[in-house]
Amino acid sequence: MRKSxxxxxxxxxxxxxxxxxxxxxxxxxxxxxxxxxxxxLAVVTLGLGVVLTLRxxxxxxxxxxLGLTLLGYAxxxxxxxxxxxxxxxxxxxxxxxxxAATVLATRWTALLRSPVVLLLLAYxxxxxxxxxxxxxxxxxxxxxxxxxxxxxxxxxxxxALLLQRGLVVEAARRYARLVPLFLIWMPIAVVIDQVxxxxxxxxxxxxxxxxxxxGGDVAVHLAVVAGLLVLGLGPRLYPRxxxxxxxxxxxxxxxxxxxxxxxxxxxxxxxxxxxxxxxxLLRPGSRWGKPFAVVSLTxxxxxxxxxxxxxxxxxxxxxxxxxLLNLRSITGSTGNEARDGSRRWRLQWWNxxxxxxxxGPYFWTGKGYGVxxxxxxxxxxxxxxxxxxxxxxxxxxxxxxxxxxxVVWAALQLTFALSLLVAYxxxxxxxxxxxxxxxxxxxxxxxxxxxxxxxxxxxxxPQGGIWFWSLFGFGVALLExxxxxxxxxxxxxxxxxxxx
Numbered sequence: 001m002r003k004s005x006x007x008x009x010x011x012x013x014x015x016x017x018x019x020x021x022x023x024x025x026x027x028x029x030x031x032x033x034x035x036x037x038x039x040x041l042a043v044v045t046l047g048l049g050v051v052l053t054l055r056x057x058x059x060x061x062x063x064x065x066l067g068l069t070l071l072g073y074a075x076x077x078x079x080x081x082x083x084x085x086x087x088x089x090x091x092x093x094x095x096x097x098x099x100a101a102t103v104l105a106t107r108w109t110a111l112l113r114s115p116v117v118l119l120l121l122a123y124x125x126x127x128x129x130x131x132x133x134x135x136x137x138x139x140x141x142x143x144x145x146x147x148x149x150x151x152x153x154x155x156x157x158x159x160a161l162l163l164q165r166g167l168v169v170e171a172a173r174r175y176a177r178l179v180p181l182f183l184i185w186m187p188i189a190v191v192i193d194q195v196x197x198x199x200x201x202x203x204x205x206x207x208x209x210x211x212x213x214x215g216g217d218v219a220v221h222l223a224v225v226a227g228l229l230v231l232g233l234g235p236r237l238y239p240r241x242x243x244x245x246x247x248x249x250x251x252x253x254x255x256x257x258x259x260x261x262x263x264x265x266x267x268x269x270x271x272x273x274x275x276x277x278x279x280x281l282l283r284p285g286s287r288w289g290k291p292f293a294v295v296s297l298t299x300x301x302x303x304x305x306x307x308x309x310x311x312x313x314x315x316x317x318x319x320x321x322x323x324l325l326n327l328r329s330i331t332g333s334t335g336n337e338a339r340d341g342s343r344r345w346r347l348q349w350w351n352x353x354x355x356x357x358x359x360g361p362y363f364w365t366g367k368g369y370g371v372x373x374x375x376x377x378x379x380x381x382x383x384x385x386x387x388x389x390x391x392x393x394x395x396x397x398x399x400x401x402x403x404x405x406x407v408v409w410a411a412l413q414l415t416f417a418l419s420l421l422v423a424y425x426x427x428x429x430x431x432x433x434x435x436x437x438x439x440x441x442x443x444x445x446x447x448x449x450x451x452x453x454x455x456x457x458x459x460x461x462p463q464g465g466i467w468f469w470s471l472f473g474f475g476v477a478l479l480e481x482x483x484x485x486x487x488x489x490x491x492x493x494x495x496x497x498x499x500x
Contacts, residue, residue: 138370158473219268
């Protein structure tokens with residue numbers, strides 16, 4: 001059999017050259033008819049040429065851009081989401097590059113053996129079926145709302161790229177290296193956002209401040225960081241993270257950043273508590289002594305001294321009273337109309353969604369992606385109509401894709417969580433301590449995301465959605481790496497060994 005000649009790095013195969021030539025010819029033909037369309041086609045041709053030329057480096061480039069994008073979302077919040085030129089913002093650009101890298105440079109079809117991936121594709125298919133019929137009516141609004149399901153593509157892409165490059169554990173190590181930066185920056189960012197809101201300039205072409213962090217979003221990231229520290233993953237992944245008293249410093253900074261989410265945001269408080277409680281229950285010997293001491297001392301000082309700190313407005317007050325009010329508002333009435341009214345408003349909207357889906361005419365199809373649910377259901381609270389979703393990802397899925405959509409969504413999330421739980425116990429029983437800790441860390445992080453998404457518009461936007469599905473993809477890659485190691489221990493040994 002005749003061997004094909006090797007492809008020189010950077011050289012474009014003949015079929016790709018012919019494709020680019022055809023696109024260039026179309027550009028020249030389109031110019032007299034529609035200059036704008038010609039420019040768009042030229043940009044696509046140029047981008048495709050770059051992708052095909054650098055196809056061997058695409059996985060590295062894609063993962064690098066994804067890392068920068070996630071860092072921007074975590075540290076700058078919603079403001080970073082507007083980096084780019086509408087409708088191609090940084091999230092969509094990153095998604096396109098990851099998609100190109102996966103299709104051209106990885107064997108992603110091996111992931112189809114995973115029940116989690118199959119359920120994820122089913123969830124996306126149901127979402128697409130509830131979107132396509134409404135694109136003609138709602139246009140970009142339908143595509144914007146559809147981010148709730150098409151961002152799930154990040155999970156498959158991240159898993160494929162990490163496995164192809166052998167970076168499953170290395171990804172966790174690189175995250176650990178950024179923890180000090182995050183903990184130093186976030187207390188500053190939270191204060192600046194509250195004190196200087198409206199003063200910080202937006203990204204060019206946007207009306208949103210470049211720094212726009214939400215308390216609930218910050219709380220979720222703090223829960224992820226806390227899980228890493230409590231599980232003792234720092235010494236395993238990045239030894240410089242602990243030692244010489246540094247761990248005490250990180251916990252003090254962590255608490256400073258968590259002040260507003262813990263004292264003011266109910267979902268943020270529950271997200272942190274749920275993640276840490278899960279770790280303590282499944283791994284009682286975790287390193288929870290230092291955070292417990294820091295938190296206990298801080299709460300005691302607040303109650304004993306009566307200190308009250310206000311940031312920007314009376315809405316953001318840190319005091320013992322606000323902490324107690326926040327705790328009481330989780331389970332019942334507080335006597336505070338702002339908090340109780342918000343709670344009643346959510347419950348009423350969720351009951352209405354249940355009535356017209358589970359017990360009503362939208363059982364099978366939902367109302368689709370594109371309709372403004374707040375307007376359609378009569379729960380709009382903003383004059384500009386900017387509220388579109390019912391402050392719960394579960395009810396959003398139910399309202400837009402009906403009961404079938406909610407069933408697939410629930411099956412996907414429960415299967416993912418159960419898979420991580422089984423993998424944790426299996427790794428623990430086999431003495432694979434690193435795998436066990438990573439499984440539990442991802443599970444606790446997933447729980448924090450789920451809790452916040454249950455009470456806020458979180459996964460619907462890129463700063464929450466892309467982070468969640470990237471974490472989900474990391475979890476899928478983690479499960480697949482362990483499956484491959486169990487099947488062929490010697491083949492998977494280098495990946496596990498690099499983390500030790």
